[in-house]
Amino acid sequence: MPGPELHLSAEKPLVAQAPLLSIRDLSVRFGGRDNSTSAVHSLSMDVLPGRSVALVGESGSGKTVSMRSLLRLLPEGAEVHGSAVLAGRELLTLSDEEIRQVRGRQVAMVFQNALSALNPTRTLKVQLTEHLRWHHVCSQREAHERAVEALRRVGIPEPERRINMYPFQLSGGMRQRATIAMAIVTEPSVLIADEPTTALDVTVQRQVLDVLRQLREDGLAIIMVTHDLGVARYLCDDVVVMRHGKVVETAxxxxxxxxxxxxxxxxxxxxxxxxxxxxxxAETATPVAQPATPLLHAKGLQKTFHGRGGDVLAVAGVDIDVAPGETLAVVGESGSGKSTLARLAMGLIASDAGVVEFDGANVSEMRRDARRDFRRRTQMVFQNPFGSLLPHRSIADNIAEPLRVHGVGSKGRRYARALELMALVGLPTERAGDYPRQFSGGQQQRVAIARALALDPDLLICDEPTSALDVSIQAQVLDLLDELKSTLNLSMLFITHNLAVAQRMSDRIAVMRSGRIVESAGSDALFANPLHPYTRALISAVLPVRSAARPLHLAVGPDADGGEIREVAPGHLVRAHREEVE
Incomplete structure (x- = not known):
């Protein structure tokens, strides 16, 4: 029985074409016959030349497994059945030597983690030219020219110079471009991109996707494996939705x-x-009223990290206030200083300069009892829930750990409190004796939130609490935090690089770049009238799912960070920059 056919997008009408890659009834199982796990069930899809298909779904849906099976990149013991025909050639019955010739030559793959995909001990020149010579694409003399041209095609500036660099000398976005260059240098027919932008900031993500769009326009067929529908819509013509290893929709x-x-x-x-x-x-936007005494007040915070590679100024003179019952979101790209700021506010690391006050008291001058009370009233939820939980302790013990550390209640009372908190965050209490590894990522984050609430804190600091979660799980966690905020009157400092999440969760937003806050305002006012060029760049880079994508504005020079910050409207602060001066 033939599998579901992909309808062609109205944006790119095509005459009838034979599929370049035709997958029919692809199934993948792991383990032996008596104890096997089915990861993919009867996947069928077509990929046409110059078209891009999004393979979307949550973690564990079978997206990556199905694509890796085409190139025989699965662990030993995997059983693959079905058909995958590339330009008239059946891939699943090829010998090991034959599939090695296809892999990287006719079908190339770009992986999620560029740093692990590249050899850290070899320059880009060695890696790209070696790839060409192994596949006998060209002579050694031509290989250098082809490698430079591949780097130029993916938008790496000064490719003649950067080709002699090692991966660690490149930024995250540059490394991801380099992996794409390595994939296309042999001029394959099909490119499989497996979550290539998940770990990238929004502006870098947009640039990498623009590279892939241009390659598609040049005739390359692309399969984009992603859980981000904004990415899928921006790059792809068609979509295949997977859940539990099965296709639920194609369109x-x-x-x-x-x-x-x-x-x-x-x-x-x-x-x-x-x-x-x-x-x-901005003039008509309602400003957010500031209380006379904020719960958290930080002024002039500064932190420099010292290392063999030199000094890094992570936070440079930052002022923030968080009112009782208010959520302040801090947004910005990786390396902007967001997480360092959160740790300074929490007192996890000491500042080089500046002051942090909690409920009117200077944290650095607190005596032992006062500091202990501060620790009880301020709790943190980290980005990686599994890494923040004790793997050898049960869920109930993890949640009750803060109570034990602070000597609150008897063992029985602590257990009862753990059950209360499990119910509060929507976890089944009958699983109190299970361990973190037995829970999904979203459930683990609920456990981390329950643990943070154990001591009835007044301030919750959330450091990218949903960035590692699938969109539906992310929505559940955000709904939970929203409900807890209103129910418990929590104040929150919410660290994120996702502007849509920041807008949903916050009353006010502070935008950080290079260790400084360049703009802050009420959430609606900031998006209605962003004044700093870096804020506009971040907003323009966001890829919407339902509305139209905005033109990308990336012309933000380093001089945009260094001016004085001033109030341009009630509650709306912006740092002066050259564009403003001129």
């Missing part, structure tokens, strides 16, 4: 985002947060 991407047919597809699209830009000017 042109525009039809999918506007009218998803399957219930699971609707859940995915509805769970994807989007920026709301209200049609109002």
């Amino acid at each position: 042109p991407i525009e039809e999918f985002v506007s009218h998803p047919r399957a219930q699971y597809s609707r859940e995915l699209t509805n769970s994807s947060p989007e920026i709301r830009i209200a049609p109002l000017a």
Whole structure:
């Protein structure tokens, strides 16, 4: 029985074409016959020349496993059945030597972690030219020219110079571009991109996707494996939605985002947060009133890290306030100083200069009892829930750990409190004796939140608490935090690089770049009228699921960070920059 056919997007009408890659009834199982696990069930899809297909779904849906099976990159013991025909050639029956010739030559793959995909001990020149020579694409003399041209095609500036660099000498975005260059240098017919932008900042993500779009326009067929519907819509013509190893829907991407047919597809699209830009000017935006005495007050915070590679100024003279019951979101790209700021506010690391006050008291001058009380009233939720939990302790013990450390209640009372908190965050209490490894990522984050609430804190500091989660799980965790905030009157310092999440969760937003806050305002006012060029660049780089993508503005010079910050409207602060001066 033939598998589901992909409808072609109305944006790129095509005459009838034979598929370049045709996958039919692809199934993958792991383990022996008596104890096997089915990871992919009867996947069928077509990929046409010059088209891009998004393979979307949550973690564990079978996206990556199905694509790796085509190139025989699965662990030993995997059983693969079905058919995958590339340009008239069946891939699944090729010998090991034959599939090695296909892998990287006709079908190339870009992996999520560029740093692990590249050899850290070899320059880009060695790695790209070696790739060409292994596949007998050209002579050694031509290989250098082809490698430089591949780097130029993916938008790496000064490719003649950078080709002699090692991977660690490149930024994250540059490394990801280099992995794409390595994939396309042999001019393959099909490119499989497995979550290539998940770990990248929004501006770098947009640039990498623009590279892939240009390659598609040049005739390359692309399969984009992703859980991000914004990425899928921006790059792809068609979409295949997977859940529990099965295809639940195939459609042109525009039809999918506007009218998803399957219930699971609707859940995915509805769970994807989007920026709301209200049609109002900054003068009419309602400013957020500031209390006379904020719960958390930080002024002039500065932190420099010293290392063999030199000094890094992580936080440079930052001022923040968080009012009782308020959520302040701090946004910015990796390396902007967000997480360092959170740790300074929490007292986990000492500042070089500046002061942190909690409920009117200077944290650095607190005596032992006062500091202990501060620790009880201020709790943190980290980005990686599994890494922050004790793997050898039960869920109940993990949640009750802060109570034990602070000597609160008897063992029985602590256990009862753990059960209360499990119910509060939506975890089944009958699983109190299970261990963190037995829970999903979203459930682990709920455990981490329950533990943070054990001591009834007044301030919750959340450091990228949903960035590692799938969109539907992310939505559940954000809903939970919203509910807890209103129920418990929590104040929150919310660290994130996701602007849509920041807008949803916060009353005010502070934008950080190079260790400084360049703009801060009420959430609606910031998106209605962003004044700093870096803020505009971040907003323009966000890829919406349902509305139209915005033009990308990246012209932000280093001089944009160094001016004085001033109030341009009630509650709206912006740092002066050259564009303003000129």
